Amino acid sequence: MIWLAWRQFRLQTCVAVGLLVAVAIAFALTGPHNVHVYDTVVRTCASRGDCPSVTQSFLGRDHLLRDLSLAAILIPVLVGMFWGAPLIAREMETGSFRLAWTQSVTRSRWVAVKLAVVGIACVSVAGLYSLLVTWWSSPFDTINDNPFSIFDLRDIVPIGYAAFAFALGVSAGVMIRRTLPAMAATLVAFAGVRVAVTQWVRPRLISPLHHSGPFKLFTTNGSPAFSGKGAAGAWITSEVTYNAKGKVIGHNGGIGANGGVNFQPVGNSSAKVVLQGVGQCPNNFPNLQRGVNRSNQVSHAMSEAVNKCLASFHLRDAVTYQPVSRYWALQWYELSIFIVLALLLAGISWWWVRRRLN
Amino acid sequence: MTAVLEAEGLGKRYGRRWALSECTLSIPSGHVVGLVGPNGAGKSTLLNLAVGLLAPTQGSLCVFGNRPAADPAQLARVGFVAQDTPTYAGLSVADHLRLGSQMNPKWDNQLAESRINQLGLDFKQKAGKLSGGQRAQLALTLAIAKRPEILILDEPVASLDPLARREFLQILMETVAEHQVSVVLSSHLVADIERVCDYLVVLVSSRVQLTGELDELLSTHHRLIGPRCDPATLPANQYVVEASHTDRQSTLLVRSDGPILDPAWTIEPVSLEDLVLAYMGQGKALESGRRVSGGGEQ
Numbered sequence: 001m002i003w004l005a006w007r008q009f010r011l012q013t014c015v016a017v018g019l020l021v022a023v024a025i026a027f028a029l030t031g032p033h034n035v036h037v038y039d040t041v042v043r044t045c046a047s048r049g050d051c052p053s054v055t056q057s058f059l060g061r062d063h064l065l066r067d068l069s070l071a072a073i074l075i076p077v078l079v080g081m082f083w084g085a086p087l088i089a090r091e092m093e094t095g096s097f098r099l100a101w102t103q104s105v106t107r108s109r110w111v112a113v114k115l116a117v118v119g120i121a122c123v124s125v126a127g128l129y130s131l132l133v134t135w136w137s138s139p140f141d142t143i144n145d146n147p148f149s150i151f152d153l154r155d156i157v158p159i160g161y162a163a164f165a166f167a168l169g170v171s172a173g174v175m176i177r178r179t180l181p182a183m184a185a186t187l188v189a190f191a192g193v194r195v196a197v198t199q200w201v202r203p204r205l206i207s208p209l210h211h212s213g214p215f216k217l218f219t220t221n222g223s224p225a226f227s228g229k230g231a232a233g234a235w236i237t238s239e240v241t242y243n244a245k246g247k248v249i250g251h252n253g254g255i256g257a258n259g260g261v262n263f264q265p266v267g268n269s270s271a272k273v274v275l276q277g278v279g280q281c282p283n284n285f286p287n288l289q290r291g292v293n294r295s296n297q298v299s300h301a302m303s304e305a306v307n308k309c310l311a312s313f314h315l316r317d318a319v320t321y322q323p324v325s326r327y328w329a330l331q332w333y334e335l336s337i338f339i340v341l342a343l344l345l346a347g348i349s350w351w352w353v354r355r356r357l358n
Numbered sequence: 359m360t361a362v363l364e365a366e367g368l369g370k371r372y373g374r375r376w377a378l379s380e381c382t383l384s385i386p387s388g389h390v391v392g393l394v395g396p397n398g399a400g401k402s403t404l405l406n407l408a409v410g411l412l413a414p415t416q417g418s419l420c421v422f423g424n425r426p427a428a429d430p431a432q433l434a435r436v437g438f439v440a441q442d443t444p445t446y447a448g449l450s451v452a453d454h455l456r457l458g459s460q461m462n463p464k465w466d467n468q469l470a471e472s473r474i475n476q477l478g479l480d481f482k483q484k485a486g487k488l489s490g491g492q493r494a495q496l497a498l499t500l501a502i503a504k505r506p507e508i509l510i511l512d513e514p515v516a517s518l519d520p521l522a523r524r525e526f527l528q529i530l531m532e533t534v535a536e537h538q539v540s541v542v543l544s545s546h547l548v549a550d551i552e553r554v555c556d557y558l559v560v561l562v563s564s565r566v567q568l569t570g571e572l573d574e575l576l577s578t579h580h581r582l583i584g585p586r587c588d589p590a591t592l593p594a595n596q597y598v599v600e601a602s603h604t605d606r607q608s609t610l611l612v613r614s615d616g617p618i619l620d621p622a623w624t625i626e627p628v629s630l631e632d633l634v635l636a637y638m639g640q641g642k643a644l645e646s647g648r649r650v651s652g653g654g655e656q
Binding site (some may be wrong): 001003004007008094095096097098099100101102103104105106107152179 | 406413445455456461463
């Protein structure tokens with residue numbers, strides 16, 4: 001039975017192994033050199049004082065391969081659609097299940113072996129790909145220093161996604177009994193669950209930390225206002241701005257409905273400025289040509305004027321976040337969630353084939 | 359004689375439609391049984407139930423006294439060739455034999471290989487590239503080399519041309535003779551049944567209309583032609599299956615255990631085709647009668 005499951009799956013395995021090997025070769029040819037450049041040029045930049053230009057040029061390397069590493073997000077859904085959905089749906093469609101189920105192997109065993117053989121292949125492919133990408137991207141990821149922005153593409157969670165997508169595909173195939181509709185259903189359901197978990201479950205897996213302080217646009221060293229403990233590389237799940245009376249006036253670092261922070265000159269006078277949605281600044285501004293926001297490079301005098309104005313309104317910023325120290329705990333939690341979902345769906349498929357395909 | 363297949367009040371429902379209902383029958387072992395009936399009579403449903411691909415909605419069905427497909431041992435005792443003889447299109451002939459050997463403990467590889475050689479099939483050929491007849495032969499080879507005690511075939515020759523059909527039945531008969539395996543074969547072609555079967559079951563809308571050994575059935579049925587009469591006046595041991603009348607003449611198809619003594623009748627033997635058609639007609643009449651009364655109750 002194991003032989004049949006493997007034989008039916010041989011072509012797909014060869015394609016997957018071929019692609020993995022191609023990616024591995026591309027990474028092996030470029031990865032060690034990148035690490036070498038990183039260690040000798042980027043890491044020592046502080047001593048030479050050319051960090052901005054050096055990191056900038058390093059981040060410009062191997063654009064094509066870095067885009068390829070984004071494929072990690074597609075692998076689980078491809079595995080679900082092309083390996084999971086047809087696994088049993090195709091047998092139903094072509095009628096070959098009537099040949100398979102009348103050999104001297106019970107239906108339960110047939111499904112269990114198929115699920116195990118192809119399921120392990122899915123998990124292996126996703127795991128190996130993630131390992132390759134995580135290793136190869138590590139210099140770039142270290143420079144970007146924002147591990148939560150690539151949470152879904154690195155380390156162990158892609159294994160959970162692949163296992164889940166595969167089991168989802170099999171269940172859809174078993175219930176719908178037709179390959180193409182099952183593939184479509186897999187795509188839609190997988191995207192739905194992934195978005196739901198990322199949006200609503202992941203931020204709540206571990207009770208998030210809170211930081212509250214005065215609302216600032218620029219600090220003395222030019223970094224955003226939020227600089228509490230564990231702020232570097234943290235995942236900010238929500239940011240709410242309150243006025244002096246405690247009324248919510250903005251979200252995600254902006255004020256008002258359009259989400260920005262806008263200073264507008266009053267009439268022709270360039271010294272009098274209104275902070276939109278709050279009120280007129282008590283202090284005069286230096287020559288203001290246009291509105292500013294966080295990303296603009298501004299003069300020292302300007303940033304002082306802005307902070308002075310903001311301080312006069314006593315605005316407060318409440319940040320909810322996950323510190324970077326929880327990265328691995330969240331990876332393990334999310335992996336567990338998807339593995340449990342995968343096992344549940346595999347169990348349902350197994351039961352369905354035994355009891356409902358009659 | 360023990361029964362290989364025994365059904366009691368067997369029924370199978372798909373949604374609200376009954377594909378088979380209240381079917382009761384017993385098939386003795388050691389026969390090549392022909393299961394005939396019109397399309398939609400429930401032949402295919404009955405055979406799929408017998409190999410465990412379907413589960414009954416009501417009633418019970420036993421093959422060798424066990425629930426079909428209950429365990430690997432039960433599966434090993436039953437060989438099945440499904441309608442349209444499905445195979446794996448992407449797998450070669452050799453792969454199919456490997457499949458058979460991996461999935462069946464009693465697999466006879468020598469038998470399988472010699473059959474494939476005899477048929478002149480290429481071991482490397484993909485099953486998807488075989489002709490309909492060759493594919494049917496491959497499916498039959500798989501079922502035979504499994505060395506089952508009963509071989510169940512669901513319309514195996516329905517889609518084959520006359521030559522392929524003859525070859526297929528020929529091989530089937532050789533196997534039966536060689537390995538003493540019981541066979542249940544469904545078909546709507548009476549000629550095929552007549553060529554290979556020695557036992558007949560006529561199934562019309564789930565009901566067994568006629569069952570028995572072929573020779574016996576043919577020797578106890580007669581066509582009587584004589585002056586017009588009322589069939590009710592015949593002796594008690596003569597059962598009228600079908601009657602047609604003209605102004606002057608009556609033609610009756612009767613079953614009679616004893617000889618027909620009335621000299622008024624001209625007695626003719628009955629062909630299997632006429633016999634089957636007569637019982638099918640009778641079944642249809644009964645069925646429409648059931649429908650009318652059913653409609654009246656509602």
